[in-house]
Amino acid sequence: MKKDDKKKLWGKKLLLILMLIILFFSLCVLIYSYHNKQTLEYNLISGPILNPLMGFAPWATVKESKQPHTLVYADLTWRDFEPLEGFYDFESFEKKQQLERWRTEGKRVVFRFIADKPGDNVHMDIPDWLYKKINGSGDHYDNKYGKGFSPDYSNLLFISYHEKAVKALGDRYAQDDLFAYIELGSLGHWGEWHLKFDSGIRQMPPEDIRDLYVMHYVGSFPNTHLLMRRPFSIAEQLNLGLYNDMTADFDATKKWLDWIENGGECSQTHEMNALSPMPNGWLKAPIGGEQAGSMSFEEIYDTYLDQTIQLLEDSHATFIGPGSPYKLESGGPLQDGIDQVLATIGYRLYIKQVQIPLWVHFGKNIKIRLNFGNNGVAPMYYNWPCVIYLCDENGNVLINYQLEMDLRKVIPGELYNFIFVMPVDKLENGKYSIGIALIDPMTGQPAVKFAMENTRQDLIQELGSFEISRFHN
Template sequence: MRGILTLPWIIILLMTMAGRADAPSSRTTTPEADDVYIVRVAPRATDAVLNNPFMGLVPGASYDDFPVPHSMVYKVLTWRELEPEKGAFAFETIERRYGMDAYAAREIRFVLRVALDYGTDERHMDIPDWLYEEIDGDGIWYDEDVGKGFSPNYANATLQRYHERLIQALGDRYDADPRVAFVALGSLGHWGEWHTYSDDATRIPFPPMAESDRYVAHYLEAFPNKKLLMRRPYPIAERNGIGLYNDVFGGVRQTYDFIDWFENGYASALADAFVPATPDFWKRGPSGGEFGNAGMDGMYFDPSRFAQLLDMARRSHLSWVGPSTDIEELDEAERRNLDRFLNTIGYRFAVRAASYPVEWRPGEDVTVGLEVRNLGVAPFYYDWPLELALVDAAGRIVFREAADETDIRGWMPGETVFEERLRLPASLPEGVYTLTIAIVDPATGAPGVDWAMEGRRPDGRYALGPAAVAAADE
């Protein structure tokens, strides 16, 4: 016996709702086999700039009042500040110094990088004094165009042993910490950028690939759950799904060289080896970096060169990039280009269409078909669950279920089509509900990603359309 929500009444109700001016989607109903009617909803897209996790502009952690909404900040940590005393790691001090908890309260995560050599205008050393003594000063003090500092001998076995311990301690602290988004593999070269200075008079050694792979292995062991990024597309990155970062993004020669490296491969003097192409690295690991020519990133958004910047972003499959301080100086045209840039990089999800039966029955399965578009240039890199839920007129969730037929990490640029089968509880009361969709942050249990479509509810879920639940059979 059916309840009061008879099939003709449901169809009239849904068609009436489809004509509402404030409806976030258009709706149609069509008969399928066995007189089962299907409602198809098409949420309206939006061009709004979305401030979503793991993508966008990433200012330094010490940058106060950055003028653009952002979901991450960037911090290079020297070994000297991480382990000032042998075996004593200063994590709590560093977290207070850079406001990690305060950022977390604003849902802003950290991108971390470790540096052993960060050249500046002053003579100094970025490894701890105790480590300098342990390696007997094995390295080169330099005063060159790149600045002043100390470059340790990366082949030193003692240095490698203590580096492994340092990175393992870092992983013990942050691999499962939701305050950290990504870890960029620094450690090698000036500023952790995987290069050392050389000219006719001075040559600062850089480790060949066999040596640098040992440093990469330390990160892989310590961070099984965090996405990593490297400065060079070495084979170890391809084998382990490590992303890439480009610290001179936007510079024409440097960026197109970087793109050529992973698209076509190249002979690396630093690696002392041929580095093969890894054109699909971005499908497993993120692409990031920072604008080159610090203090001049505004020029990249100038209309005269913006098309080239977009080409670089698309071919790099860029998810995030660190800006310079003059981002706040953009004029109106440059700011529009910035918005377009932010709507291009990373992921950008929208439901093109959803289809499901007009009538839902308690205790039975319901199949929901979904067509999801990723309008960005990169996927989402963490295993966050997709949720479908029913919400009543008072805004209460009466049913929700995590999708098990799709993995959002597989939503590559373009369209993904899939079906989800929901098992409705037998106790579900009859009535007309709103079917919602959300990507849930595992750290909070709440929706954590905004979609490029209308229908966002106060709790972060997005309304797809009405779903009518009939009375259970008696």
């Protein structure tokens, strides 16, 4: 054999040996990775969970609620808010509605601004000075809803003062997230965007005028979820939420759901297609409302309980209030039905599966693979910080990392996958555990209970543990 041929042969042998070595080490890495991976699954819990931004929302004025809640409902008439032109009486409103108490307790507010609230006595819910400015443009009424004054919502001067009032509210309350949801509000009886015009009251204004009022709120509360009583076209265009103040009433709720599914005519103004289909609107914005005053607690939470739950599921409801069972004693005969309703509405976040290594012998990082789920009827509509905690073997927190994920994408019926690469190069040999929590921006503390079993009491959900045992220190 020639010398050159021998060199070529040895070259091929060396290449083959090198390839075999690479293959061997690759197989070793694969085998190591396979045997070093633990897949953890968890037991879910049933029943009601007291979590932020969902559930019952009793009146903010109550001294005590017999049922647990994390939301309160506060409304404010224009007359009370601006008794003198340009003077906004925040102090009286906040004192009456106990806003400092609710902030301290970590609760959020469902808010509605009202210009017409039917009552037993002759009265107006707009300020006297504004009534004079618009030359009394509007209608005094006395009908089956009660007595009051319905202003002319098309009056341009009225609209301009409304914009100023809502801006003042935004300047005060849009700076933090105490106001979680704002129900529009402003137009119609109780701010519900309807009028009893068959009693001699002029009709609701047309769409172009109504939209001006919506934009006042959009401009003043850009980061707060706004909800409308009906799926008006602007609600669909701007991804606004909706509320149903006839919750649990079968006929009224079915009609409301039909509007959401198919859109249609606005009966208040006879405008065709003023209501837009929003069947998937709940994926982006919340659904709320209060229980129907036409039904008794016994009917809602006992006699027609299955119907109530089905309507709430179909609505994808997140909260119920102010009409809610807050006066019913805990543990009473209707408690089981109340608990079932509370367990139905809102989000129920859980972690289906986590993959982490069993041990770490080398390397600077580990991968944590998480599969998030939601077996509620709605997403969590605010993207609160999601934090991974690294703890020692006794559960003491050593360090935490905020995940760059969007909780709003964890929707019912789908899994949301996320991979976090956690540095471990500075950790000493030993056992470590991993936890996760959702942080309330108002308190900076873990605030959401996952729908999973958990041995910790601080709302940090335990996920699993691993061991660092490096070949060299």
